[in-house]
Amino acid sequence: MMQLPFSSPLDFEARVHCESPSEGHWFVFRGDQVLVEMGPLERPSDDPRVRARPAWARLPSQKNHNWLGESATRTLYLGCLGGTHCWAAELPRDAAAPAGMSWEGLRTLFSVLDDAHFAIAGRALQLIDWDRTHQFCGRCGAPTEPHAAERVRVCPACKLSAYPRVAPAVMALVKREKQILLARSPHFPQGMYSALAGFVEPGESLEQCLAREVAEEVGLRIGNARYFTSQPWPFPHSLMIAFVCEWASGEIKPQDGEIEEANWFEVLQLPKLPSKISIARRLIDAVVKELIGRDQT
Numbered sequence: 001m002m003q004l005p006f007s008s009p010l011d012f013e014a015r016v017h018c019e020s021p022s023e024g025h026w027f028v029f030r031g032d033q034v035l036v037e038m039g040p041l042e043r044p045s046d047d048p049r050v051r052a053r054p055a056w057a058r059l060p061s062q063k064n065h066n067w068l069g070e071s072a073t074r075t076l077y078l079g080c081l082g083g084t085h086c087w088a089a090e091l092p093r094d095a096a097a098p099a100g101m102s103w104e105g106l107r108t109l110f111s112v113l114d115d116a117h118f119a120i121a122g123r124a125l126q127l128i129d130w131d132r133t134h135q136f137c138g139r140c141g142a143p144t145e146p147h148a149a150e151r152v153r154v155c156p157a158c159k160l161s162a163y164p165r166v167a168p169a170v171m172a173l174v175k176r177e178k179q180i181l182l183a184r185s186p187h188f189p190q191g192m193y194s195a196l197a198g199f200v201e202p203g204e205s206l207e208q209c210l211a212r213e214v215a216e217e218v219g220l221r222i223g224n225a226r227y228f229t230s231q232p233w234p235f236p237h238s239l240m241i242a243f244v245c246e247w248a249s250g251e252i253k254p255q256d257g258e259i260e261e262a263n264w265f266e267v268l269q270l271p272k273l274p275s276k277i278s279i280a281r282r283l284i285d286a287v288v289k290e291l292i293g294r295d296q297t
């Protein structure tokens with residue numbers, strides 16, 4: 001099984017309650033930045049959103065499970081990683097980093113922070129965001145309460161339960177003979193192209209979503225959708241589900257406002273691609289390898 005960035009580590013056990021707090025890893029956020037101890041910024045990155053990365057970074061490890069005291073806006077117990085407790089906490093947006101530590105965006109810490117810690121940081125970011133945005137009942141407006149045994153906030157007045165949300169999104173890499181279809185959204189870093197992607201709508205299967213997204217974004221019909229793999233994506237709470245598909249018919253017509261440009265690319269002449277942090281890059285790399293391999297046999 002392919003283990004992508006942000007996929008839960010195999011030795012992580014999610015829990016909501018800690019029987020006996022002791023030394024643990026701390027995932028502390030200020031907005032979407034996480035608190036780390038880190039070395040000087042020097043490593044280059046293949047992510048156009050990230051200029052330079054630290055030589056090393058590690059999470060704060062604390063014996064005192066109340067070390068942030070009153071300054072934390074919220075604290076959640078996440079579970080155990082290889083027997084070590086993991087805690088998530090949020091500080092106010094203007095909180096200064098403690099001496100020797102700094103605030104960094106998660107993307108900057110990819111492959112700098114330990115992979116397992118990086119994955120749990122993605123989970124923690126989503127849970128902190130969910131906790132922050134579900135303090136009140138969406139039906140009656142009463143303050144909600146955490147459940148003792150499950151990751152859910154419950155309304156004491158009307159009993160509505162609010163579980164952490166995950167929004168499924170499909171990604172499609174469309175092939176036509178030895179070419180692949182890559183497109184640019186106006187929000188992408190300059191020069192970067194990627195596979196097509198979009199959120200699943202209520203009432204839609206993944207296959208229907210794929211066909212609709214490809215038709216809407218570039219005006220093509222596809223067939224032979226083949227599942228590739230999936231990746232939890234914490235910006236803010238997606239599950240990306242990637243497919244390889246075959247072009248069936250149609251000419252490229254980029255959707256106004258959504259797709260700035262879309263083209264068929266030869267696999268040996270590809271434009272700038274997304275960072276290896278993302279499933280998009282893994283999907284493109286796998287298909288390119290398959291198409292080049294087919295040429296050599």
Ligand SMILES: [Zn+2]
Nearest residue numbers: 137140155158
């Ligand atoms: Zn309610």
